Amino acid sequence: MLGRAPRRDKGFDDQAQAKAPANAPIRPNRRLGDDAVRRMTHAMILLEPIDKLPRAAGAAGFVSRDAEDAIARHLLRPMLFADREIALLAGFDAYGRLAGLESAAGDTTGRCVITPSCWNRLLGQRVATVLMAHNHPSGIARPSDADLRCTQEAGQFLRLLGIDLSDHLIFVESGHFSFRGAGLI
Incomplete structure (x- = not known):
């Protein structure tokens, strides 16, 4: 709907985000939970730049x-x-x-x-x-x-x-x- 503020999910921490520098490592958040942070970090590591051969393709083609x-x-x-x-x-x-x-x-x-x-x-x-x-x-x-x-x-x-x-x-x-x-x- 127009005019409504965006909904915030549980675990969103404005103050922690504002204080952390751009290159700071992801730290566990009490609201977000350690497991969620680990899953997000794992998902980020799996991404590779475009035009690079994915690791899975190397294993699949051997x-x-x-x-x-x-x-x-x-x-x-x-x-x-x-x-x-x-x-x-x-x-x-x-x-x-x-x-x-x-x-x-x-x-x-x-x-x-x-x-x-x-x-x-x-x-x-x-x-x-x-x-x-x-x-x-x-x-x-x-x-x-x-x-x-x-x-x-x-x-x-x-x-x-x-x-x-x-x-x-x-x-x-x-x-x-x-x-x-x-x-x-």
């Missing part, structure tokens, strides 16, 4: 080495070395058959650059689907900001050509991270 499918285990993993980063592009035709496989080795900084000629060779095979994969010699399967950006740009590029980016896998010794499995594609 596939252990024992649970890997045949393509990951027999085709991609043997082509990746533990000492340097290598990127692989696997192209499949409309029937799911392997039509082309391209690789790009990391440069002196350890970063892989997929050159236009690499894309041209793969796309010249008339692929319908592309699977991207690379390894992290560090042993950390979590995608970096560069991995996230590269996947997004490759997906947009391939979509313009009518080609589906089926997944981007990041291999480590214990398994791999799947962008599709984490809901990032």
Whole structure:
């Protein structure tokens, strides 16, 4: 209704709020209760900045080495070395058959650059689907900001050509991270 003062919930403490500096930690309030303060603090900690990969997505996208499918285990993993980063592009035709496989080795900084000629060779095979994969010699399967950006740009590029980016896998010794499995594609 118009003209009415807003209702105040039990536990609201004007004086405590006015006295506390902006960067002061949350302290238990007799009216609010310790449990409520703990729940609010826990909820605040779970929030992360936009454009960052949520922790839950990292856990959801990880596939252990024992649970890997045949393509990951027999085709991609043997082509990746533990000492340097290598990127692989696997192209499949409309029937799911392997039509082309391209690789790009990391440069002196350890970063892989997929050159236009690499894309041209793969796309010249008339692929319908592309699977991207690379390894992290560090042993950390979590995608970096560069991995996230590269996947997004490759997906947009391939979509313009009518080609589906089926997944981007990041291999480590214990398994791999799947962008599709984490809901990032």
